[in-house]
Amino acid sequence: MSDASYRDAIFSTPLDRVARFSFDEKVVACFPDMIRRSVPGYGQILGMLSLIAQRHLRHGAHVYDLGCSLGASGLALAGALAPDAFRYTGVDLSPAMTSKARQTFADECPAYAMQVEEADIRTLEYAPSGMIILNFTLQFLPAADRDALLTRLYAALEPGGVLILSEKTVDADERDNAWRVERYHDFKRANGYSDLEISQKRTALENVLVPDTLDALHGRLKQAGFPRSMTWFQYLNFASLIAFKEG
Ligand code: GEK
Numbered sequence: 001m002s003d004a005s006y007r008d009a010i011f012s013t014p015l016d017r018v019a020r021f022s023f024d025e026k027v028v029a030c031f032p033d034m035i036r037r038s039v040p041g042y043g044q045i046l047g048m049l050s051l052i053a054q055r056h057l058r059h060g061a062h063v064y065d066l067g068c069s070l071g072a073s074g075l076a077l078a079g080a081l082a083p084d085a086f087r088y089t090g091v092d093l094s095p096a097m098t099s100k101a102r103q104t105f106a107d108e109c110p111a112y113a114m115q116v117e118e119a120d121i122r123t124l125e126y127a128p129s130g131m132i133i134l135n136f137t138l139q140f141l142p143a144a145d146r147d148a149l150l151t152r153l154y155a156a157l158e159p160g161g162v163l164i165l166s167e168k169t170v171d172a173d174e175r176d177n178a179w180r181v182e183r184y185h186d187f188k189r190a191n192g193y194s195d196l197e198i199s200q201k202r203t204a205l206e207n208v209l210v211p212d213t214l215d216a217l218h219g220r221l222k223q224a225g226f227p228r229s230m231t232w233f234q235y236l237n238f239a240s241l242i243a244f245k246e247g
Contacts, residue, residue, distance in 0.1 A: 008034035012197050023069070023094040031070055031097075037191035038201075039136065040184070041235035045166055048233070049073055050080030052242070053131055056162045057086055061130030064156075065090040066121045067137025071101035071114070078109040086130075087113040093120055122149055126156035135166040135240075139209050146212075150224035160247030165221070166233075166240040170211040180237040187236060214239055 008030040027034070035042055057063070065073045068090030077086060092098050098118040105114035117124070121137070122145050132153050138146055153163060171177035188198050212220070214231055221229040221243045229243035 006030040006033060008037065009197075012194065023092075023097055025096045028070070028094070028096040028100055032072070035069075035072075035136075037193065038188060039168075040187055040238050041233060041240075044235075045135065045233060045240050046072055046076040048240075049076050049133065049164065052162065052164065053077055053081060053086065056160070057130045058158075058160070060084060060086065061158070061161075062087045062089065062127060063131045063133065064126070064129050064153075065133045065135070066153075067134065067140070068092050068101055068116065069094075069097050071104055071116065073133050073135055074101075074105065074114055075108060078105075078112045078114065083109075083111045083113070087115075089115045089117060089127075091117045091119050091121055091124060093118065126152060128158050129156055130158050130161045132157060132161070132163045134164065136168065138165060139167050139211055143210055143212075147220055147223055150220050154225040154245060157245040159245060161245045163221070163226070163243040163245075164240060165217065165243065167217060167238070168209065168211045169214050169217070169237050169239050171237070172213050172215070177237075184236045211237070214241075217241055 006029045053063070063074075063077065063086050065071070065088065068074065069092060071090050074088045074090050077088060090098075090101055092101070095118055098116050102116045105112070105116065122141065134153075138149070141149065150163075157163065171180060185198050189195070193201075214234075217239075218229050218231075218241070221241065224243075225245075226243040227246055229241055231239050232242050233240040
C-alpha cells in the first residue's frame with residue numbers, strides 16, 4: 001500500500017490546544033484521503049478539468065496549477081490528454097507537497113511535460129498560459145492578497161484562456177449559511193469523520209481558511225479584468241467558477 005492511501009486521523013484524538021492547520025508531512029501522508037472525504041465534489045471537479053481543457057486549450061499550451069498539493073489536477077489532465085497536448089507547471093509553497101508531487105509525476109506519467117515549483121503563488125513571475133487552475137487555494141491567502149493575485153493571473157492568461165477557481169464558500173444569508181454548513185458536517189460524518197474530528201479541524205482552520213461568498217468571488221474576477229465568469233459547479237458550501245479571457 002502506498003503512503004498516499006493513509007487514512008486521515010489527524011484530528012481524531014483530543015488535542016489540548018488545537019494547532020493551526022498546516023500543510024506538513026503529516027498532512028501530505030493522508031492528503032488524498034483527507035481531500036476526498038472533506039471536499040464535496042472534489043472528484044467531479046477533477047474529472048471535468050480535462051474536458052474543459054479539451055475545449056479551451058490550444059494544442060501544446062501551458063497550464064498552471066496553483067497550490068497544486070500532490071498534483072491531482074496534473075494527473076487528471078495527463079490521464080485524459082496526449083503527452084504533447086499541454087505543458088504543466090504545478091506550484092506549491094509546501095516542500096513536503098512539491099517533493100511528493102514531483103515523484104508522482106516521474107512515476108505515473110514520465111512521458112508528459114510536468115514541472116513542479118516550490119514557490120509562493122503571490123510572488124511568482126508568471127509565464128503566458130492557456131489555462132490556470134486554482135483549486136481550493138485562493139481561500140488560504142490573506143483576503144487582502146486575493147485581488148492582486150487574480151489581476152496578475154488575468155495578465156498571464158493568453159487571449160481565449162480560462163481560469164478555473166474552486167473554493168469553499170460562505171453564504172451572506174446567515175440561515176442559508178447555517179443550513180449548508182450543517183449539511184456539510186453531515187457529509188463529513190457520512191464519510192467517517194467523528195464529531196470531535198469535525199470540530200477540531202474547524203478550529204484549526206479558523207483564520208487560516210477564510211471563505212468568500214460566490215458574489216465576492218465573481219467580483220474579484222471582474223476587478224481582475226475578466227469580462228465574464230460563471231459558477232459551473234456547486235455542492236453545498238463548495239463551488240467551482242470558470243472565468244474567460246476574451247480571445
Ligand atoms: C488539489 N489544488 O488537490 N503559495 C503556494 N501554495 C500555497 C500558498 C501560497 N501562498 N498558500 C497555500 N498554498 C489541490 C488542493 S490544498 C486545499 C489545494 C486544501 C498551498 C498549500 O501548501 C496546499 O498544498 C494548497 O495550497 C491548498 O486539487 O487542503 O483544502
